[in-house]
Amino acid sequence: MTHSRFVRFTRQDGRATIELTDAGPLNIIGSEAISALTDAFRAIGPDTDARVVVFRGAGEKAFIGGADIHEAFIGGADIHEMVTLEQSSAEVFIRRLAGLCEAIRDCPLPVIARLAGWCLGGGLEVAMCCDLRIAESGARFGMPEVAVGIPSVIHAALMPALIGASHSAWLLMTGETIDARTAADWGLVHEVLAPEMLDPRIDELTAKLAEFGPHAVRQQKRLLNKWFDMTIHGAIEDSVEQFGRSFLTGEPQQHMQAFLSRKRQK
Secondary structure (H helix, E strand, O other): EEEEEEEEEEOOOOOEEEOOOOOOOEEEEEEEHHHHHHHHHHHOOOOOOOOHHHHHHHHOOOEOOOOOEEEEEOOEEEEOOHHOOOEEEEEEEHHHHHHHHHHHHHHHOOEEEEOEEEEEEEEEHHHHHOEEEEEEEEEEEEHHHHHOOOOOOOOOOOOHHHHEEEEEEEHHHHHOOHHHHHHHHHOOOOOOEEEHHHHHHHHHHHHHHOOOOOHHHHHHHHHHHHHHHEEEEEEEHHHHHHHHHHHHHHHHHHHHHHHHHHHHHO
16 A cells, blocks of 8 residues: 555555545545646556556545635645636646546546545546446535536536436536436436445456456447547537636636635634
């Protein structure tokens, strides 16, 4: 096992586990956590002894609760990362998150997302980039970006292909969350299990995938990703600029500051 800030990495019997750590109780990701996870996924690809990756958040409260509009630690200073963004820095930030999503999609190994608790915003985009999504029955999913003045962008573009235009419109336009059973009915997750059955089922899947021919599994993943890229690449690139432009309106700053003020008053 290796453990650096934000990432705990373990490997046993062909199964690699990448765990987001030290990101608060809801596993909120800022730039440093995003970069650390990206490096971890890029590093596992050449590992010929690994057959499958399980991606999880620490604890049971969240897989990834979203991107950081609270505290980020950059250069040793506590700041509210996203609320300080402007157009150019917003594009840098969102491209960094897109880089993590692409690192997961480009990882030649199949990636299983272990989804417990909250999976919101950037966390749901990350989950959608995983090949298999296994959720516990108490998990909840949502894309709340519109509530803080920004559109859902980059790999939210995967959503219509996964769950259809109508369901995508509901999640992206209302900002409301859905429960695990609804997520399964819509095709957002593959299976929903009681909490005590989540890890045994993932163990079963990893054992099965580890038994398959590694070249065939990697080839199949490459083909699946190629099929997706034929339809979403342009949408992702266009959305980066739209994300940056949203910070020209002042709405992100206004809504995020209001959110932080409400949190301080509680």
